Amino acid sequence: MKYAENYLRSAAVIITAYNGDTPFAGFLKTHFAANKKFGSKDRRYISQICFCYFRTGNSMIGIDMDLALKAALYLCNNEPGVWADLFDEQWLQNWPLAVHQRIDFVKNHLAYFNPTQLFPFVSFLSKTIEVDKFCESHLIQPDLFIRVRPGRLPNVIKALANAGIEYKAISESCFALPNGSKLEGVGELDKDYVVQDYSSQQTAQIMEAGKQLRKGKDASVDIWDCCAASGGKSILARDVLGNMELTVSDIRKSIIQNLSQRFERAGIRKYQSLIADLSKPISAPELAGMQFDLIICDAPCSGSGTWGRTPEQLTQFNDQQISVFQQLQQQIVQHALPKLRSNGYFLYITCSVFEGENEAMIQFIESRFPFMKLVEQATIKGYELKADTMFVALFKKLN
Secondary structure, three states, X not given: OOOHHHHHHHHHHHHHHOOOOOOHHHHHHHHHHHOOOOOHHHHHHHHHHHHHHHHOOOOOOOOOHHHHHHHHHHHHOOOOHHHHHHOOHHHHOOOOOOHHHHHHHHHHHOOOOOHHHOOOOHHHEOOOOOHHHHHHHOOOOOOEEEEEOOOOHHHHHHHHHHHOOOOEEOOOOEEEEOOOOOOOOOOOEOOOEEXXXXXXXXXXXXXXXXXXXXXXXXXXXXXXEOOOOOOHHHHHHHHHHOOEEEEEEEOOHHHHHHHHHHHHHHOOOOEEEEEOOOOOOOXXXXXXXXXXXXXXXXXXXXXXXXXXXXXXXXXXXXXXXXXXXXXXXXXXXXXXXXXXXXXXXXXXXXXOOEHHHOHHHHHHHHHHOOOEEEEEEEEEOHHHOOOOOEEEEEEEEOO
């Protein structure tokens, strides 16, 4: 490629200037807006180099930037492609499909390359995580996943075909699309399908327990999505549990406003929404006297199970933040649980891979609330499917 070396130099400048104060995708957008000389193809190639570099975590410390960028491209791509001109024959002749083989090659050719630092926080991982597989997964860009809503499968298949978008059916309702697929104008978003990671979709299996709470065929289930964010779990609950009395809350007013628009598209019109800071005792009058059959707590967390999508976090995250998130999670649980009815379910979810935010939180709930019985817990290993990795735990409140 004619300008490959120029792209490397531009990427090096951008990476050096980045300080982690904002998400890297936004930083890139601002940089390119201020430097109009870069065309769309330039931006695409420079962005690819930058993201490949961040995918290598701290493994390239001590290696010259130019060489580190080339090694990152080698590690993150199954074939040389447009970058072939950057590499000598030895590298080109040793470009296997298997990621672990590429790691071994770089280890043997770059003295300072340290593959144990691909994910710099291994000592904090949940014990259920397979370390090597998980670390290697960060070198691979995750897929984009959609969940087909009940009864909408023909619409979605037709819309994807008309748009020429390739997909892989993981199940009848879960489709994997190439990352970067443009879905604007493809079918009816949130009505036909929702953009939702594979692992997030798998929480539906645990939500099924909520059906036991229905007191009659057409009776509703009272649900509180206490950290609702974009509302994805609420829409999932609607599709899994059917008739429900839904309450959603979040600390951010803007989130609640956006959520109402999404619910409108999704056909969810019967619900109560409110702003609530659950790091403090509940003061919202809307919740006074209310009790719920199911509380969904998709807790704020480090997001470490999603860093394949934001790989700059591999170099920017400070492990001291784990205890900060854990403290916040404990506060939220303490303030939400009193709103759970006897025999009701509490569903705790994170997109973290850290033991302090997952298994340690189970221990906290069991020790602080002895009337809460752990029904099921699971690490959803999305790293095996080019997806996020999540943790779920379902508790039942005893009489």
